[in-house]
Amino acid sequence: MKITTTNIPEVVVNMEKSKTELANSVIEEIYPLLNEAYSSRIDLVENFDVIIQSKKSKVQINKLEIESLVEKLNKKKKIKKLLEKINELISSGLVQDGRLRSETINMLQIVDMLPEDQLDTHLNTVVSNITKRFS
């Protein structure tokens, strides 16, 4: 036989009263634990909110960077198309005369610095010259 001594109060007179007292003392022990769990969760959620805000800014920065890269890539593609058309123009022998030749050389030297609208204008002009040549 094994006898374990516990902190459970002795049941002397009223069994119901003793049970309630014991239950209340157990609950009193549980409350702080629940409060602790609640506070720790609140801290975690607050910490998460800070992380979310920081990541939100990073996502926004990345989005802007990608938009800028897409713009840059589109411009490079446009330059490529212009260069291909100029190559076509030169191959067809249309850039032999003095004025068009010097204009083409000037354009080739600054093509990377040209804004998109000017690239469009040059592309339209070159395509139009090629079309005239073969029409």
Next chain:
Amino acid sequence: MEIVRSNTYNNLEQMTNNREFISNIIKRIILICDADSNFSGIKKQIDSINEKYETAKKKINKQEKLLKTSKSLKEEFLTKIEIIDNENSKMRLELLESLGSV
């Protein structure tokens, strides 16, 4: 209170009493917890904060995924730009050469 534990036949009654007592105590705790408004209040608060915690966790995971995707997209675009830029430089030089400018 002393709780007697024994497997001997003589102490069977004591053992049964102990078990009944503990079982009654647990039932009483559950009853009190159900009826106690403070207890259910804090339980609701914990449920609510747990929900917020789970939502925040999901949001962070989604953001992590977005950041990972955007990083690989950036790398992909940078590579494409570098390739097309090299091709353009090469073609530009060839064209200038063919026009006798280099």
